[in-house]
Each structure stands twice: as C-alpha cells, then as structure tokens.
Amino acid sequence: MTRNWLILADDLTGAADCGIAFARRGLEASVGWHGAEAASATEVLAIDADSRRLSPEGAGARHAALLRARHAPGMGLIKKIDSTLRGQPAAELAATLGALRESGRPALAILAPAFPATGRTTEGGRVHMNGAPLETTPLWARDHTYESALLTEVLASVGLSARLIPLELVRGGEIPLAHALRSALDEGLDAVVCDAAAPGDLEALARASLPLSESVLWVGSGGIAAALAAALPESGAVAAPAPTALRGGVLIVVGSIAEASRAAAAHLAAEDAAELIEVPVDLLRAGPADPRWAPLANRIAGSLASGRDTLVPVTDASVADLSGGAALAVALAELLAPAGARMGGLFATGGETACALLSHLGVHGIRLLEEVEPGVPLGITQGAIEVPVMTKAGAFGNEETILRSLERLHHLTQDLTGESAR
Structure with missing residues (x-):
C-alpha cells in the first residue's frame, strides 16, 4: 500500500485536518499553501489551494494546476472538501478528474464527506449536521453554494455522473462493497456517493477501496482521511521538531x-x-x-x-x-x-x-x-x-x-x- 499521499484542500484548516490523520500513523506529514514556497518534502503533503472564495472556474483551474505540479504515479490522492459543502467542491472535483484523465489514468471519485466525530454524517446521499439535514441549519442559511445538500444533485450540477452507495451496502461486508466500487469504475462512472453515519462506516469504505488506489481518488473531509490512514500499516514513530518553551503568550x-x-x-x-x-x-x-x-x-x-x-x-x-x-x-x-x-x-x-x-x-x-x-x-x-x-x-x-x-x-x-x- 502506498505511503505517499497528496491532499488537495480548499482551505488551511481542512488541509491540516486530513494531514494529521497520517501523522498519527507515523508518516511524515506537512501542510503547505498556494502561492508560497513548497513545504518540506514529506510522505504526506497537504496543500491549501485557498480556493473557497473563488469562482467555480477559478477554483477548478487552481486544483487542476496543483495536481499537475505535485501528483506523481503511485501517490494516493485525497480531494479534501468542506464537510458542509461550502465553496466550490463540485467544480474542483470535476477539474481534478479531468486533469487525472489527461494522463490516461482511470479515475473514480469516492465521495464521502462525512466526519462523524464532528457531527457530520451522510444519510440517503444527503449531508446532515448533528442529525439534521444540512439545509435546515444556520450554517447553510449563512453560506451555501448549491440548491440542496443531496450529493448526487450537487455532482450533476457540473455534469458528473454518480451513483449512491447506501448505508446498508456500506455495512454489508467488505466483499460486496468492493464489488460495487469496481463495478462503478468499470462502468466509467465519475463518482460514487457513499453514506456514512459512524466512523466504522468510513473505515469499511477505506478498507474496501484502498486496493483500488491507482484508479480512484477519495473526496471528503478529515473523516475519510482518518479512515484511510487507519487502514494503512502502522509505521514507526517519525522524529519531528517539537515545541520548546513558549517564548511569549x-x-x-x-x-x-x-x-x-x-x-x-x-x-x-x-x-x-x-x-x-x-x-x-x-x-x-x-x-x-x-x-x-x-x-x-x-x-x-x-x-x-x-x-x-x-x-x-x-x-x-x-x-x-x-x-x-x-x-x-x-x-x-x-x-x-x-x-x-x-x-x-x-x-x-x-x-x-x-x-x-x-x-x-x-x-x-x-x-x-x-x-x-x-x-x-x-x-x-x-x-x-x-x-x-x-x-x-x-x-x-x-x-x-x-x-x-x-x-x-x-x-x-x-x-x-x-x-x-x-
């Protein structure tokens, strides 16, 4: 299984959320950002594209450019999106898939934005926050991009084909779940939308999908990153710079x-x-x-x-x-x-x-x-x-x-x- 990962994120906190999951497994992980000198080379590099407030076209172009510059064969790829769908996740995914396919690589997006540890779940293909449909929350009222939080509709808005993998299939065993993912890849679908209401759901999805790492990318938040990292063999502790005494407040x-x-x-x-x-x-x-x-x-x-x-x-x-x-x-x-x-x-x-x-x-x-x-x-x-x-x-x-x-x-x-x- 790959030890080298690229994480493309739309903001800094999301990049760090995903990268830290791999650091906990003993991999060297760092965060860098668009427009800055490249972060130190590590096994896991999370890049903040700083794209949340860009137009759909601008956000997509930035992600495609970062992918072409930083992704290499054999690297696992995570497209980090906001777990409440802020910004331009659909346009960014469409551009990322396009850039991957330019090189002739088959690419299926496994869309799993749930982060149960922070109250974000996906049920019936729709994002929920603390048990309530996302569209009913103050956060959605304040900041949203799409007409609804039904993920198949969000993807369809940018021309991406998708199929729902419901919770009962996610929980139905690793072999049927892996078969569903392979079938979607063979059919040439752009994405599968995966329900997840508990950390174990994401862990099952990670185990079933990791063998397909050369042909898929994972799309989600810190929840799917943590599940993928947990499914990797644990590495020995990596020496890392440690905080010294605080020189100021x-x-x-x-x-x-x-x-x-x-x-x-x-x-x-x-x-x-x-x-x-x-x-x-x-x-x-x-x-x-x-x-x-x-x-x-x-x-x-x-x-x-x-x-x-x-x-x-x-x-x-x-x-x-x-x-x-x-x-x-x-x-x-x-x-x-x-x-x-x-x-x-x-x-x-x-x-x-x-x-x-x-x-x-x-x-x-x-x-x-x-x-x-x-x-x-x-x-x-x-x-x-x-x-x-x-x-x-x-x-x-x-x-x-x-x-x-x-x-x-x-x-x-x-x-x-x-x-x-x-």
Whole structure:
C-alpha cells in the first residue's frame, strides 16, 4: 500500500485536518499553501489551494494546476472538501478528474464527506449536521453554494455522473462493497456517493477501496482521511521538531463567525484564561490610516510579550460584513504582524485567517505533530519563524475546545522542557 499521499484542500484548516490523520500513523506529514514556497518534502503533503472564495472556474483551474505540479504515479490522492459543502467542491472535483484523465489514468471519485466525530454524517446521499439535514441549519442559511445538500444533485450540477452507495451496502461486508466500487469504475462512472453515519462506516469504505488506489481518488473531509490512514500499516514513530518553551503568550485569533468558535472564545474569556482584545471589523476595513490601528496593534503585541495568552476576536461581524473575507483576513494579518514577532504560539480559527497571518510572517508550511481533539491539529511552523500552531475549522468543536487546546499546548511544552507551567 502506498505511503505517499497528496491532499488537495480548499482551505488551511481542512488541509491540516486530513494531514494529521497520517501523522498519527507515523508518516511524515506537512501542510503547505498556494502561492508560497513548497513545504518540506514529506510522505504526506497537504496543500491549501485557498480556493473557497473563488469562482467555480477559478477554483477548478487552481486544483487542476496543483495536481499537475505535485501528483506523481503511485501517490494516493485525497480531494479534501468542506464537510458542509461550502465553496466550490463540485467544480474542483470535476477539474481534478479531468486533469487525472489527461494522463490516461482511470479515475473514480469516492465521495464521502462525512466526519462523524464532528457531527457530520451522510444519510440517503444527503449531508446532515448533528442529525439534521444540512439545509435546515444556520450554517447553510449563512453560506451555501448549491440548491440542496443531496450529493448526487450537487455532482450533476457540473455534469458528473454518480451513483449512491447506501448505508446498508456500506455495512454489508467488505466483499460486496468492493464489488460495487469496481463495478462503478468499470462502468466509467465519475463518482460514487457513499453514506456514512459512524466512523466504522468510513473505515469499511477505506478498507474496501484502498486496493483500488491507482484508479480512484477519495473526496471528503478529515473523516475519510482518518479512515484511510487507519487502514494503512502502522509505521514507526517519525522524529519531528517539537515545541520548546513558549517564548511569549499564545495568540488566539478568532476570525470565524461560526457559532462554535464564538462560543469557545466567549468561554475562554469568561474563564479569564487569556487577555481579551477585540478587533472591530470596521477597523479592518479602514486600514492602518485609522488612528485606532497602531495603538491596538501595539497593545496586542505587548500582551504577548508579557507572556499572556491573548484572545483576539473580530467583533461586530455579520454575514454581510465578512463578504469580503479574503481582504479582511489580509488586513487582520497586517494588524497582527507586530504580535506575530512576539507570540510563542498561535491558535487560529478559520483557514483563511491562519493562512494570511502565517504567510505575512514568512511561514510557508506546517510540520504536523499530533491532533489535540477532532479537527484541531498541532504542528510547528516552517519558514522565517518556528512556533507551535493549532488550527480549527470555524464550525468544529464546542465551548471548551480552545481552552482544552491551550492547556494541551502548555502541558506539552512543559513535559518537553521540564519547565513549570504558567
């Protein structure tokens, strides 16, 4: 079975979610991103295409270009999509399949976006979130691309043919499931949509499909990546750079408006576990000319320099406010640049936010170390600075997630250095 994998993702947190699954199995895994110097060569490379806010045509073209540049024969391939279908997953998949077939390789997409550990399941070919159809959730109301979350219809919208593999077939045994996958490949279908409501469903799918790795690609989120990694032979532990004592406080940036991230930030502030310094969204729109800019940037940097973990949420944000999310992420990165030089570590919610800040600081990749909890990987930055970094998708986790993640980081550095915790 292959030890070398390429993961193409539409954002940074998703790339890290998938890559960390392989790091847990002893494979060297790193994350890089579009537009930056290539991350260090490792057995598993996850690349953030930074395509979620692009047009369907732009997102597809970027994925096809990355595939042509980084994929080689014998490599396993995962196309990471958002588990709630944000962005342009169908257009990206169509372009990725097209690029694979240019080389004469048969390619069947195994579409399994479920991530049961974070409440995402696929039932009857439709995405559900915490048991409810995705279309009924606040997240869908705030941000969606397609008319429905019925995956066969989503694929049909870009001209891809697909068949549903229902839950009873997924759970019906490895031999019938493998036969269904081979039949779809032989018929020339573009994709199969796979139901999954529990981690064991994804594990069964991984075992049945891995023998077809030369002819398929897997499309999904951290759930299918974890299942594929678990189905591989376990490797010995790989020596990896480890966090040293934190030289400054941890910078906690909450750039997401998702309810889970806002609740976690509020809980952290209520526990007085970090200095709270809010960044109004109108300040980011105004830019450095605003008289509030420099004092706020200096205040955040000073808090970190004093060794205090510092929570920086973007406030007064609404769907309309964040419609220009890429520009706001860049502005936030510029505001936090002085803080970045003083931070001992980074926790960031929202891939666009994390990528903009790290790129601004001269970081071109992350070497992955461990998973603090589902959807929260820990790694070490690669580039101009080397500090621990944790990323989290905006809608993952609960109100304790950030607090638990910070505790894990401090305990880890304490264990490695023998120094007392703060």
